Amino acid sequence: AEVNHREIEKTLVSEEEVKQIVQRLGDEISSHYGVLEKELMVIGLLRGSFIFMADLIRVIKTPLVVDFLTVSSYGDGTESSGDVKVVMDLDSSVEDRDVLLVEDIVDTGRTFAKVITMMKKRNPKSLKICTFLNKPAARITEVQIDFCGVDIPNEFAVGYGLDFAQNYRNLPYVGVLKT
Ligand code: PRP
Numbered sequence: 001a002e003v004n005h006r007e008i009e010k011t012l013v014s015e016e017e018v019k020q021i022v023q024r025l026g027d028e029i030s031s032h033y034g035v036l037e038k039e040l041m042v043i044g045l046l047r048g049s050f051i052f053m054a055d056l057i058r059v060i061k062t063p064l065v066v067d068f069l070t071v072s073s074y075g076d077g078t079e080s081s082g083d084v085k086v087v088m089d090l091d092s093s094v095e096d097r098d099v100l101l102v103e104d105i106v107d108t109g110r111t112f113a114k115v116i117t118m119m120k121k122r123n124p125k126s127l128k129i130c131t132f133l134n135k136p137a138a139r140i141t142e143v144q145i146d147f148c149g150v151d152i153p154n155e156f157a158v159g160y161g162l163d164f165a166q167n168y169r170n171l172p173y174v175g176v177l178k179t
């Protein structure tokens with residue numbers, strides 16, 4: 001059988017840095033929300049956010065519940081299609097809830113822009129966004145990030161949830177593929 005695997009050219013965020021960034025974000029989020037009237041609703045955007053979500057929620061002290069929304073714009077390519085599709089919606093209602101949206105990366109900003117518009121129509125009590133990676137040089141649609149992990153250069157990143165054609169999500173660090 002053939003496995004579609006290329007080597008990693010360089011590391012963008014090491015495993016140790018991942019740990020430090022996640023802890024810092026957990027502290028920021030915990031002190032921002034404290035303890036709420038109802039649990040914080042942490043919503044992960046699948047599939048990319050699942051590893052970051054798992055680590056992040058374990059360092060948030062605010063009582064919380066989780067839900068997931070599956071959206072896709074990149075398909076199997078390296079270019080955002082700009083056409084963001086909701087593949088699977090949330091299970092729970094966000095109405096009158098404090099909502100924190102969690103992403104692995106904000107690249108062009110189109111995914112978050114679309115999801116934020118969609119979420120606002122559902123009348124959450126508050127809506128904030130958190131991303132592990134931010135790629136400011138690739139931005140097409142402005143999005144206000146409330147909790148930001150780390151800025152990276154305009155290169156195609158894989159690992160820690162991020163894929164290339166669905167591969168490499170399991171790398172414990174973030175790297176760039178050899179071309
Ligand atoms: C990737 C990534 C973000 C989005 C960021 O998802 O996980 O969700 O693209 O790009 P943008 O800011 O340009 O919209 P993708 O569509 O590849 O789906 P995936 O999470 O299943 O990998």
Ligand code: MN
Pocket residue numbers: 045046047048049071
């Ligand atoms: Mn994604």
Ligand code: MG
Pocket residue numbers: 048074075162163
């Ligand atoms: Mg992807």
